[in-house]
Amino acid sequence: MTAAELQQATKALAAMFSCFPQSALTDVDMQMRGYLSAVQEAELADLQSAIQRFMRGEVKTGNAQFCPSSAQLCIELRERRAIRELLARRGALQNLGSSKPQGARVDPSIAKAATSKSQDLPTPNQGATHGQEDRTRKTPGAETAQGRGRAGAHPPRDRP
DSSP, X not given: OOHHHHHHHHHHHXXXXXXXXXXXXXXXXXXXXXXXXXXXXXXXXXXXXXXXXXXXTOOOSSOTTSOXXXXXXXXXXXXXXXXXXXXXXXXXXXXXXXXXOTTOOOOHHHHHHHHHHHHHSOOTTTOOOHHHHHHHHOOTTOOOTTOTTOTTOOOOOOOO
C-alpha cells in the first residue's frame, strides 16, 4: 500500500474498532500497528470491503459482537481478493468470447470432429430411443444396464 492508502486503511480500521467494544486496557496504537502489518500487502478496496462486511455482520466466522482478530480479517481479505480476481477473469473471458482475435484459425480436424459428434447426439426435441441412449452411455469395460456383474440386479425385461 502507498502512504495515502495506509492513511485510508488506518481510518477504516479505526472505524471498525469504534463499532465493536474495546477493553479499557487495550493499547490502540499497538493494536493499529498489528492490524496494519497484517494487512499491508492487501489492496485497499479489499480491506474496505472486508471491514464493511464485518461491521454489517455479514461474515460468518467468529463472534459478530466483537472486533475480528487480525487473522480473521486476513482470512476475509483473502476471500475478497479471490472473488475480485475471479470476477476479473470472468470479465476477461467474456471479452475474449465476444471479440475474435485476428488471424485466429480453427484446426479443420477439430472443427470436423466437433460437428460430426454434435450430429450423432440427439437433441432434446428429437427424443432418443433406448438404443441410442445405451450407445452413448456404454464405455469399454464398464458395467451395462443388463445386470452383468451387479449383485441383486434385476434381469433384463423384454421390451417390444
